[in-house]
Amino acid sequence: MTKFAVTIVTLPGNPHWQAFREVAETVYIALRRLGHDCVLTQEVDIPGRKHIIFGAGPSQDRTIASDTILYNLEPIHPESTTVDDNLLALFRAYQVWDYSLSNIAALKRHGIQNVRYVPIGHVPELERIPVAAEQDIDVLFVGGINHRRMMPITALQILGVNAQTYFNVYGLERDLLYARAKIVLNLHSFAAQPFEIVRVSYLLANGCFVVSENADATETTGLESAVAFTDYSRIVDTCMRYLAEPAERARRAQAGRAVMRARSAVEYLRRIGDADISTEPNAR
Template identity: 35%
Template sequence: MHAQAEKQTVASHGAEHALPAFPFGWEHHKDRHCIWIVSPEGYIHSRAFEDVALGLHYAFAELGGSAPLVTDPRDWNGRVPIVYGANLLPSVAAQWLPPESIIVNMEQVSAESSWINHRYLGLLKKFAVLDYSERNRQGLAKLGVPAEILDVGYNRHLTRVPQTPVKDIDVLFYGSVNERRKNVLVALQASGLNLVHLFGVYGTERDAFIGRSKIVLNVHHFDAAIFEICRVSFLLANGACVVSEGNIHDPEVAAFAEGMAFCDYDRLVETCIELVRDEEKRSAIASRGFGLMCERQQATILSALMARGG
């Protein structure tokens, strides 16, 4: 019966509504997928997807299945890809991706983002789509792309940052810089704090800087101000004290309000200065953040999504 239903579902590929990501439940999907991080040659920033993709990889394993993490389509080995970084694909990818492929959107859905373009939206409309943010999901729906939510969660293997006994970095910020981010970084430097900015640094090299930092800073890139849970989750999983721009009345922010130091944009520098001087408060925030992250088990989240057939 599943085979017939699957045939009918695949036949509907390209219809107005996207395919469900995981029809037929866990048994059908537990060893059916690989997790593909689109990695164009010479483009190091694909590694920005690693932490969240690893969380999903570990979740499959924890539930008794498998979803190997790959960066080359030649390593799919007959599995159906769950795709991270589809915004890097050409539009012709729709012709050779398996119909059951699942795209995980990691881009903020904002008119300011150059990634939310005709090419990428055209690809999203042809496949099942998962997203980490309800605000993103609503934005995609307005653009004709239905999506399901796959919350970003925790797995114990993500706790891996080596912590140094002496934190010699006051504030760490990593990521690209536009004008609104630059203004904060310049002000932090002017305040006399030891600020380190990383760009294009990933994996264990980045982890070492996190372990040396009193504070890790998160600043919105776009005015849309969609909470960067994909960036922050790994930090919380490793006991970092995170200072973040954010409105605690935003439901996606409110879920982490007790485990991060949220403030308005114009108070970011002041908040960093206060926390650099208060080790006890930093430690308490980091501890609560780790606890909140641990409550969001990625395996439980994935299992619930599978049960819904989403």
């Protein structure tokens, strides 16, 4: 079996590396379950290990081996502030995994052909959001805030709904907020953004009820019974409806957990095959 290092790149003063944590942990656990020797690390150049890197940027180009896999979790879209020509150039030089079919299509339009679809999967260890004694937050959004995201939240607040937003919270602090929320909102930062399955998968696995802005059907197939999808213009109405329907929220939350349990990360990685992940690491 191959020796792996699942790496989350961290930069001084930037806490947002933690946005990659749950998916990186999932890959790490799944590889170990497949029998591979694997470590979870912040190092990009451990000798004798094949690296799967989350959060790689151009600054890593001279420090990572040629057989490294870059797992992209960024939306590939003209309005994205995290994707530029330098990052695309890095992707051209390495094997890329991506969670989104629409991302992959966009990468191929940029001439990046060495990309594989690796969906966001489930491992039982990530079912870890604690149960709150009381759900005292009506509607919760956690993530970067811009005018587009703030508009429906402000409208809910005007209606007297306890709608709260948080940014730069991760780990247990964030999970305790999720546990207190009757509804967790998923809103795109910009129109036509790929569906935020990275965020939503963790919520569903932990039995949280999610209201989400509609997204490309290729990204959301199979989630219809779990997530309350709606047009952006109807976010407020949809939240108001489900706040009045606790039994339906509970039903969908249960369905979401079942959906994610059926999406085994172990099986996703097994299907990729030995040719893609089990080559010997290059000498460093």
